[in-house]
Amino acid sequence: xxxxxxxxxxxxxxxxxxxxxxxxxxxxxxxxxxxxxxxxxxxxxxxxxxxxxxxxxxxxxxxxxxxxxxxxxxxxxxxxxxxxxxxxxxxxxxxxxxxxxxxxxxxxxxxxxxxxxxxxxxxxxxxxxxxxxxxxxxxxxxxxxxxxxxxxxxxxxxxxxxxxxxxxxxxxxxxxxxxxxxxxxxxxxxxxxxxxxxxxxxxxxxxxxxxxxxxxxxxxxxxxxxxxxxxxxxxxxxxxxxxxxxxxxxxxxxxxxxxxxxxxxxxxxxxxxxxxxxxxxxxxxxxxxxxxxxxxxxxxxxxxxxxxxxxxxxxxxxxxxxxxx
Amino acid sequence: xxxxxxxxxxxxxxxxxxxxxxxxxxxxxxxxxxxxxxxxxxxxxxxxxxxxxxxxxxxxxxxxxxxxxxxxxxxxxxxxxxxxxxxxxxxxxxxxxxxxxxxxxxxxxxxxxxxxxxxxxxxxxxxxxxxxxxxxxxxxxxxxxxxxxxxxxxxxxxxxxxxxxxxxxxxxxxxxxxxxxxxxxxxxxxxx
Numbered sequence: 163x164x165x166x167x168x169x170x171x172x173x174x175x176x177x178x179x180x181x182x183x184x185x186x187x188x189x190x191x192x193x194x195x196x197x198x199x200x201x202x203x204x205x206x207x208x209x210x211x212x213x214x215x216x217x218x219x220x221x222x223x224x225x226x227x228x229x230x231x232x233x234x235x236x237x238x239x240x241x242x243x244x245x246x247x248x249x250x251x252x253x254x255x256x257x258x259x260x261x262x263x264x265x266x267x268x269x270x271x272x273x274x275x276x277x278x279x280x281x282x283x284x285x286x287x288x289x290x291x292x293x294x295x296x297x298x299x300x301x302x303x304x305x306x307x308x309x310x311x312x313x314x315x316x317x318x319x320x321x322x323x324x325x326x327x328x329x330x331x332x333x334x335x336x337x338x339x340x341x342x343x344x345x346x347x348x349x350x351x352x353x354x355x356x357x358x359x360x361x362x363x364x365x366x367x368x369x370x371x372x373x374x375x376x377x378x379x380x381x382x383x384x385x386x387x388x389x390x391x392x393x394x395x396x397x398x399x400x401x402x403x404x405x406x407x408x409x410x411x412x413x414x415x416x417x418x419x420x421x422x423x424x425x426x427x428x429x430x431x432x433x434x435x436x437x438x439x440x441x442x443x444x445x446x447x448x449x450x451x452x453x454x455x456x457x458x459x460x461x462x463x464x465x466x467x468x469x470x471x472x473x474x475x476x477x478x479x480x481x482x483x484x485x486x487x
Numbered sequence: 488x489x490x491x492x493x494x495x496x497x498x499x500x501x502x503x504x505x506x507x508x509x510x511x512x513x514x515x516x517x518x519x520x521x522x523x524x525x526x527x528x529x530x531x532x533x534x535x536x537x538x539x540x541x542x543x544x545x546x547x548x549x550x551x552x553x554x555x556x557x558x559x560x561x562x563x564x565x566x567x568x569x570x571x572x573x574x575x576x577x578x579x580x581x582x583x584x585x586x587x588x589x590x591x592x593x594x595x596x597x598x599x600x601x602x603x604x605x606x607x608x609x610x611x612x613x614x615x616x617x618x619x620x621x622x623x624x625x626x627x628x629x630x631x632x633x634x635x636x637x638x639x640x641x642x643x644x645x646x647x648x649x650x651x652x653x654x655x656x657x658x659x660x661x662x663x664x665x666x667x668x669x670x671x672x673x674x675x676x677x678x679x
Contacts, residue, residue: 223518
């Protein structure tokens with residue numbers, strides 16, 4: 163039977179790398195004789211232990227990772243506060259802030275595209291990703307910390323390890339290679355289904371309807387928009403169900419999440435706009451409030467975002483293996 | 488065992504691995520930095536040959552025809568090679584591990600934990616935009632904090648400041664509610 167260790171008395175020490183998202187996070191810790199991978203889901207933590215004596219390899223691959231961390235969100239919020247504070251008073255500072263924003267976005271894009279990676283830890287029975295190690299400098303620090311610890315337990319590998327591995331692996335490759343083959347090769351999940359197609363079509367129809375009825379205050383138009391929104395939300399629910407059942411790959415559900423977030427934000431901003439407009443223009447009816455220029459601008463942006471999401475959806479539906487788990 | 492690409496999980500070609508520490512995946516083109524350890528070169532764990540117990544030899548408690556290799560340090564039962572569970576420097580039988588008693592009790596084999604402190608903290612904060620709900624959430628957070636204070640939280644972070652903060656925020660919100668209600672009642676009476 164397997165080997166287990168006593169970890170109650172262990173004090174975990176954190177290893178380099180910490181992935182902080184809004185809802186999810188990840189980190190790696192070192193215990194007495196094992197590494198502990200922690201995945202946080204805001205109110206729950208999942209743990210995976212990798213015993214140092216079982217670790218066969220650690221592989222770090224260069225890969226783009228466009229992760230928006232809470233740190234970058236904080237920087238974005240600080241920029242927004244600074245912008246709101248100075249925009250009407252100091253033109254020079256406002257321009258400087260635009261420059262800062264451009265530099266920040268460019269730096270984030272550069273780091274995400276060129277200095278990011280994916281790190282996996284391989285044992286005889288698993289191949290797990292360490293989500294917290296997603297920047298190349300973090301991976302270097304992580305390896306520098308972990309490698310000596312594993313070497314303490316297992317010893318050093320021979321210099322010609324690749325040849326030895328090839329020679330010894332030849333006999334076993336057939337049995338074990340299947341564990342390393344990506345899931346999407348044999349996956350029955352599809353990139354699009356009739357429900358996801360309906361969702362993409364709804365995005366385009368929503369976008370077109372919004373652009374065509376921008377200045378129309380008719381009640382019928384509002385009812386039509388609400389009906390389309392309901393169809394879109396129904397399709398989104400269907401997409402989540404299909405992903406849960408393994409029918410649909412993860413690309414379309416991600417798009418659905420983006421659409422839900424977009425719809426929610428647009429709804430609340432619209433509500434705030436109408437409320438402010440109603441407060442500033444007492445006695446004006448709702449239809450007239452909806453014809454005001456800020457609300458029209460919001461609808462234009464909403465329509466453009468719907469069109470962009472629709473295009474992304476069409477691309478996801480047509481791509482066969484880009485968006486996989 | 489073939490080493491996989493960390494990005495697309497396809498096995499990395501042997502000739503790339505032989506070139507040095509960096510192997511380029513032939514499928515996705517990613518440069519993989521590979522650190523291999525002796526466990527990768529060890530022979531696969533073939534099922535250990537179960538030696539039969541001869542007359543007069545100690546036999547496994549669960550497999551009477553198998554020779555015992557050790558005794559459980561919790562209950563004293565003899566165990567064969569298959570049944571022996573290494574627990575640090577000790578050996579236990581599967582029953583003691585399953586029962587989680589004695590030595591096995593102190594071993595932490597949990598794979599998941601609920602973060603009660605985060606739940607306690609989020610309740611009074613998330614209801615602030617819809618402030619009438621704080622009437623329930625604030626005292627609820629305080630009660631929840633008291634109830635769950637002694638529960639284990641995260642395996643890796645042990646500070647309970649979230650509980651303290653949740654209690655303080657809950658206390659402040661409850662205090663504001665009490666003050667508001669008292670003020671409203673007093674104002675109503677003064678109006679009469």
